[in-house]
Amino acid sequence: xxxxxxxxxxxxxxxxxxxxxxxxxxxxxxxxxxxxxxxxxxxxxxxxxxxxxxxxxxxxxxxxxxxxxxxxxxxxxxxxxxxxxxxxxxxxxxxxxxxxxxxxxxxxxxxxxxxxxxxxxxxxxxxxxxxxxxxxxxxxxxxxxxxxxxxxxxxxxxxxxxxxxxxxxxxxxxxxxxxxxxxxxxxxxxxxxxxxxxxxxxxxxxxxxxxxxxxxxxxxxxxxxxxxxxxxxxxxxxxxxxxxx
Amino acid sequence: xxxxxxxxxxxxxxxxxxxxxxxxxxxxxxxxxxxxxxxxxxxxxxxxxxxxxxxxxxxxxxxxxxxxxxxxxxxxxxxxxxx
Numbered sequence: 001x002x003x004x005x006x007x008x009x010x011x012x013x014x015x016x017x018x019x020x021x022x023x024x025x026x027x028x029x030x031x032x033x034x035x036x037x038x039x040x041x042x043x044x045x046x047x048x049x050x051x052x053x054x055x056x057x058x059x060x061x062x063x064x065x066x067x068x069x070x071x072x073x074x075x076x077x078x079x080x081x082x083x084x085x086x087x088x089x090x091x092x093x094x095x096x097x098x099x100x101x102x103x104x105x106x107x108x109x110x111x112x113x114x115x116x117x118x119x120x121x122x123x124x125x126x127x128x129x130x131x132x133x134x135x136x137x138x139x140x141x142x143x144x145x146x147x148x149x150x151x152x153x154x155x156x157x158x159x160x161x162x163x164x165x166x167x168x169x170x171x172x173x174x175x176x177x178x179x180x181x182x183x184x185x186x187x188x189x190x191x192x193x194x195x196x197x198x199x200x201x202x203x204x205x206x207x208x209x210x211x212x213x214x215x216x217x218x219x220x221x222x223x224x225x226x227x228x229x230x231x232x233x234x235x236x237x238x239x240x241x242x243x244x245x
Numbered sequence: 246x247x248x249x250x251x252x253x254x255x256x257x258x259x260x261x262x263x264x265x266x267x268x269x270x271x272x273x274x275x276x277x278x279x280x281x282x283x284x285x286x287x288x289x290x291x292x293x294x295x296x297x298x299x300x301x302x303x304x305x306x307x308x309x310x311x312x313x314x315x316x317x318x319x320x321x322x323x324x325x326x327x328x
Contacts, residue, residue: 006326008324010321015288016287016288018289018291018292020289020291020292021288021289024289028318028319028321032321035321035324047268047269047292048265048268075268078268201327202327209270209271209285209286210271210285222327228288228316228318229286229316231318231322232316232318232322233318233319233320233321233322234318234319234320234321234322235321236322236325237321237322237323237324237325238324238325238326238327239324239325239326239327240327241326241327241328
């Protein structure tokens, strides 16, 4: 049972909406305002990252009776139209994070949301490093810059609670079930390190369809993989107790 | 001697990921003899059918078993309290 003092966060990722899904997801959101205070979308909202799919996603989430915060995923980047897709979502009233932050007012509480797509590279001791060929250095640098931006955003945002929203995973635990060989393509420990340094109440991500729902950073911050195939339901709801309660 | 099945399976998996009709990552592809198996889960029957089409076009000589499941995610489910 949730209490009046809980902040209820609905979350889902990897919905991969294509033209044949028009209207289907919207139906699953009926009554969501009774169950949650905010909805977070953890990327891979489209299948091919086309503008038509981006518009379809925007229509599915347009003018919902609760705030919606989203990040994009690798599929949403596939057609190099990520900025246009983000624009369509914003026009539909969705807050889209791109390595920055937003504050959502939820029943008198300020919820700070920080994040973006994230990226890969692997996990401590078994990861790529900024060494060798330009292509490898670029990959790791890309993730490092993202992690640095999140750390800055977490320090800047003024809110009662802070949640990090990502597509890629910050930890290995929520990848359990995926082949070990592809872990470096599924996330990076640099993301977790940045969040542990700056602090947050919860990290939400998607991307790993065969992974596990629940994990934790080395610093003890709860991590939830909300990829649709992992949670197996329209959305998961996580309740954060209000300050000190 | 024919091509090793591991390479054929890898090519099918790449096709499922890269073909614009599917762009689906994470589908498991296994080959045993002349049998090709697809496993995983997707949200819509249409996508499952397209994955089967692309796999068949990539390895037409193999007998396809499309065992991909459709994920039914209609109910919101139970809340989790993080305290």
